[in-house]
Amino acid sequence: MTDTPVQPAAWMLRETPIGPLLLAATEKGLVNVVFHARGRTLDRALARLSGRLGGEPVRAEPLPAQPLPAEPPAAGHASGPAAHAPGPAGHLAAAAAALDRYFAGSPEPFTVPLDWSLTGGFNERVLRELAARVPYGTTVGYQHLALRVGDPGAARAVGVAMGANPLPVVVPCHRVLESSGAIGGFGGGLETKRTLLALEGVLPEPLF
Known part of the structure; x- marks a missing residue:
C-alpha cells in the first residue's frame, strides 16, 4: 500500500463578515476554505486536511487586515506581503488580502494560485x-x-x-x-x- 505523499501545508483563520474562515495552502496554492471555522468544525476540518495531504498543516502567523487599494492589482499579480513570499505562507497572505478586498466591496477577480488536489x-x-x-x-x-x-x-x-x-x-x-x-x-x-x-x-x- 502506497502512503499518501506529504504536501507541506499551512493554515490560518481569517475573520470576515460571514464568520471565521479557515484558509489552508500548499506550495501550489490555496487548497481549502472552510466556513464557520471554530470549535469542532475547525478541528474536523484540520483533521480532514491532515489525512488528505498526508501530514498535519502548520499554523501560520495571523496577518493584519489589508486596506482596500485605490487601484486593483493587474490580473495574475498578487498584492501586499504575498507578492514576494512564495510557498504556503505566501499563498495564505495573498488569499487573506484578496478576501479582505472582496468583503470591502471590491469586484476584482481572485487571482490567488489554487491547488485543486482536494477535488478531481x-x-x-x-x-x-x-x-x-x-x-x-x-x-x-x-x-x-x-x-x-x-x-x-x-x-x-x-x-x-x-x-x-x-x-x-x-x-x-x-x-x-x-x-x-x-x-x-x-x-x-x-x-x-x-x-x-x-x-x-x-x-x-x-x-x-
Missing part, C-alpha cells in the same frame, strides 16, 4: 468552469453550468460538485442558483449564501 474528475471540471467564467455580480443555473461543461444531463451532479467545493467564496459556488431563480442549497448555510449574493448586488441587503 467531473467536480473539478465544473469548479474550474465556475471559477473562470462566472464573475462577480453574476449567477448561473445548475443546468446551464452542466451545459457549459458539455454534460447537459448532469444538473444534479453539478449540485453535488457545489456541495463538495473545497474552495468556497474563492471558487464562487454561491453564484449557482436553481433554474427557477430560487437560491438553492449551500454548504455554508443559506444565510451565508444570501449575504454573499447581497454583497455582490445580486440580492437586496437583508433588513436585519
